[in-house]
Amino acid sequence: MENLPELLVANWNNYPRINARLWEFRTENQAVKLLDSLSRCIPRGLGRSYGDCSLEKNIISTPDFKRFIALDQKQEILECEAGISLDQILRTIIPRGLFLPVTPGTRHVTLGGAIASDVHGKNHHLHGAFGRHVLSLLLLTPGGEVIDCSREKNAEIFYAVCGGMGLLGLILSARIRLMPIQSTYISQLTIPAENLDHLMDLFETHEQSTYSVAWLDLLSRGRNFGHGLFMLGEHCLSGEITSKDLRRREKFGINIPFFMPGWIMNEHGLRAFNNLYHLRGKSGPGRSFPDLDDFFYPLDKVHNWNRFYGRKGFLQYQFVLPKEHSRLGLEKIQAHIQASGILPFLAVLKLLGPQAGPLSFPLQGYTLALDFPIKPGLSAMLSALDRLVHNLGGRIYLAKDARMSKLDFRRGYPEISRFLELKNKLDPKNKMASLQSKRLGLCAKPY
């Protein structure tokens, strides 16, 4: 095996940062040889996860494996190698009137990463997670076999690989369903919400809207807790918007650009920013027509925004609570955060639909994502939140985890035994392992 130097590698939140070898490949043949030559490794796409799920001493880096294999415009089906980014896919399909049926908040993740984390978008309550739109995939198993998985063939493996965090093998390629669009604009309705109750009512009354998400202010107390902005979106039909609407959009674009100067990271700045954000909605519900990038990927406009948090990095804490416990639970969690004095920068709330595969994150209920700069006391505070979340029957998103305990993980993902049975079969020697999987005990029995 040739000698490859070690590099410092971290995922999007810059924590943890480790020395690792990044093994690249460009063809299926090279992938097979590579996997065969390594005794322990984990796939890594564009490193847009927050934490250690794609970190290990030896990393199989996929972004050079990025060819389109087939595009059927009539049937709206796309097949690509797994290292291709959603960005490249969108560049190719949008001009042909097609879009991804599910997309995360950034274009810069790979197809393989989107499947392995079974990512969700603003339409999860209606359209499910990314895996639901995967028709079939080719998996290179730790044993060196290439197997075709779908709902019809190797179905059990198929469901477990969607959300399987790279632990059952390397996804080589996938066929996915696309959706037709008539324009590149979204008709967005922004509604200011007084408090958490109001916000949740909005989510529930608008359950039939395609896209919904809310930004909420965690600093406000008492009856005002949870005031924020609720945003709904639908794809514009052709002819639905006029050039007048577009001009208006350019002038008064309601979209808040998420520019985050350093000062905003302290409480005063945060309050000012939150007020400013809230003001945009003060005027009452507002209709606007953002384009796809403004609506789905506002953070992509600020390259490397993760660096605002400095070299120490930050943590994103994303959990979901079952719907019946969400209202009470969110209040408890907010109270806890406020009492700790460690305030998150961004808080994004979303109502999710039911769960898919055994390790897939979404379950029916509310998910909240919080960004915290790393500082003393954070770890203890989050451990306390872990307890709250799991006592309420909730769970934490593996793609955003760098620190949860094995015990909490087991409580959050009760179907883990189903997953481990497959792991035992496909990877008895634990060839596929990440820092995260070792921490969480996500391994075949003899370890």
Next chain:
Amino acid sequence: MRKTVLILGAGSDMARALSAELAEGGYNLFLAGRNVHELSKDAKDLEIRFEIQAEALYFDALDTNSHPGFYDHLNPEPFGVVAAFGVLGDENLARRDPLEWQQIINTNYSGCVSILSLAANRMEKAGEGFIVGISSVAGDRGRAANYVYGSAKAGLSAFLSGLRNRLCRSGVRVITVKPGFVRTKMTRDLDLPSRLSATPEEAARDIFNAILSNRDVVYTRWMWRWIMAFIKHIPERIFKRMSI
């Protein structure tokens, strides 16, 4: 109608990047090389991304007997031809092993002369087209480290210069590309100085721009033109003692 460009050695990293530039520029492509299995996947990828037509073809630069048949079968006849294949070889081995120096010379020099002569004759008749030969700064002056490779590239540079001279009046352009360092499979094991090294994408952009503009000889990265001008002017009695 779209014009077609034939890329020889289409699996080379520089060629792959150039294929994307050409496809984006609206050219259809023949991707020719030894690994047809991968080249056909590349072709499909380019077809989908850029809505052009691309086809993979088997081509071995060393098998010069096959070249006339290969060129005859191209349909449509290419408007442009890019010769990107090449081998760096093992210079130390080439001192002892005739097979090694023959492989270096036959690939980098004879292979190009063979296939580009065929292309030149067709294009001369058609009265249009372009030929791109990827030579090297190593051909500008022989150095102890890689003079067999360098001499083959020197031969190629002279061949391209003569071809350009011959075809100038018939409206066929000949472009000599002289890369300095490019980060590709060929140089994977070398420790390249970062300021002097191009990515395959940068090199491809330089080559594509040369095709669009009226350049005859292009160095990539650009500073190599001046570096080589300097190196060529070092008097031989000094140069022979140097180790660069």
